[in-house]
Amino acid sequence: MTHTLTADSIQLEFGMSSILSDIYIQCRTGKITGLLGRNGQGKTCLMRIVYGDLPCSSRSIRFDDTVVSQPYRRPDLVRYLPQFNFIPPSLTLKRVFTDFNLEFNELENIFPEFRPSWRSRIKDLSGGERRLINIYIIARSPSRFILLDEPFSHLSPLQIEKIKALLTEEKQNKGILITDHLYQDILDISDKLYVLSNGGTRPAKGTEDLETFGYIRAS
Amino acid sequence: MKFPAVIRLLLTFYKSFFFFSFLITLACALLFWEYGPHIFKVLLWLKTATLYLTFYFIRSYRQKEFYYYRNLGIRDFMLWSLTLGFDGCLFIFFIILTHWWRS
Numbered sequence: 001m002t003h004t005l006t007a008d009s010i011q012l013e014f015g016m017s018s019i020l021s022d023i024y025i026q027c028r029t030g031k032i033t034g035l036l037g038r039n040g041q042g043k044t045c046l047m048r049i050v051y052g053d054l055p056c057s058s059r060s061i062r063f064d065d066t067v068v069s070q071p072y073r074r075p076d077l078v079r080y081l082p083q084f085n086f087i088p089p090s091l092t093l094k095r096v097f098t099d100f101n102l103e104f105n106e107l108e109n110i111f112p113e114f115r116p117s118w119r120s121r122i123k124d125l126s127g128g129e130r131r132l133i134n135i136y137i138i139a140r141s142p143s144r145f146i147l148l149d150e151p152f153s154h155l156s157p158l159q160i161e162k163i164k165a166l167l168t169e170e171k172q173n174k175g176i177l178i179t180d181h182l183y184q185d186i187l188d189i190s191d192k193l194y195v196l197s198n199g200g201t202r203p204a205k206g207t208e209d210l211e212t213f214g215y216i217r218a219s
Numbered sequence: 220m221k222f223p224a225v226i227r228l229l230l231t232f233y234k235s236f237f238f239f240s241f242l243i244t245l246a247c248a249l250l251f252w253e254y255g256p257h258i259f260k261v262l263l264w265l266k267t268a269t270l271y272l273t274f275y276f277i278r279s280y281r282q283k284e285f286y287y288y289r290n291l292g293i294r295d296f297m298l299w300s301l302t303l304g305f306d307g308c309l310f311i312f313f314i315i316l317t318h319w320w321r322s
Binding site for chain 1: 224227283284286289290294
């Protein structure tokens with residue numbers, strides 16, 4: 001079944017300066033929606049507003065045309081990967097996979113390097129491995145939509161390729177909104193693309209549009 | 220999410236400040252043993268103040284970990300109210316126990 005997540009009418013101000021004002025984003029099951037923008041344009045703020053844990057003066061977040069005021073209370077609707085690692089470092093991988101009701105052997109199949117780590121604590125993993133586990137549990141957990149904020153940071157090129165394949169597989173069951181500065185990787189997997197510029201979202205198609213909106217420099 | 224899984228998550232969160240909080244409770248029980256019921260008000264304020272400090276430090280320094288619980292459907296309010304409520308009950312229990320032993 002196809003589901004739709006729509007975010008618009010968003011107004012976010014910090015003091016006198018308006019950060020977000022002209023926003024329209026739509027995500028659908030089966031599609032990866034990319035969100036690009038220069039630093040400080042409000043990508044993380046927008047993600048958190050869609051997730052519902054950042055208050056703002058106005059917003060409309062709709063799941064299948066039904067307004068949900070606090071989506072973060074509904075992990076069946078949406079889960080959020082912040083740009084930092086959020087799993088408590090003292091937990092073991094076994095415990096994390098139990099909490100999220102996921103199969104560890106499925107992780108082993110994609111990333112065999114985790115085979116001996118079943119009982120390891122998160123704090124004993126390397127930075128890249130920690131990030132990988134954070135992304136994996138959000139990507140794999142059942143939910144209609146997932147919001148991924150800079151998932152590729154700290155990952156090696158090989159790991160990024162595997163995560164891209166995982167997300168492409170997962171989009172069959174869910175809608176994905178993703179933002180990262182590795183724009184080429186975002187372009188590779190996105191079915192739909194928005195650029196966040198001057199407080200608003202602009203639909204984009206490829207690198208030419210990214211140049212037009214000032215996200216990358218024209219060569 | 221199933222009930223035992225919620226309890227397990229609440230316990231994990233409670234473990235992050237249990238040691239410090241339990242030390243304060245034991246210290247309060249010891250003071251109660253020494254000076255009697257007339258200092259109960261002072262001990263109650265001491266316990267409340269340390270619980271507020273715990274709340275402040277965890278909110279400031281372990282804020283990132285709240286996304287773990289949110290992604291599992293546990294709201295911040297639920298985490299705090301149940302764990303601090305339980306800790307408060309533990310404090311009252313130890314004070315009553317001390318009073319019972321003393322008399």
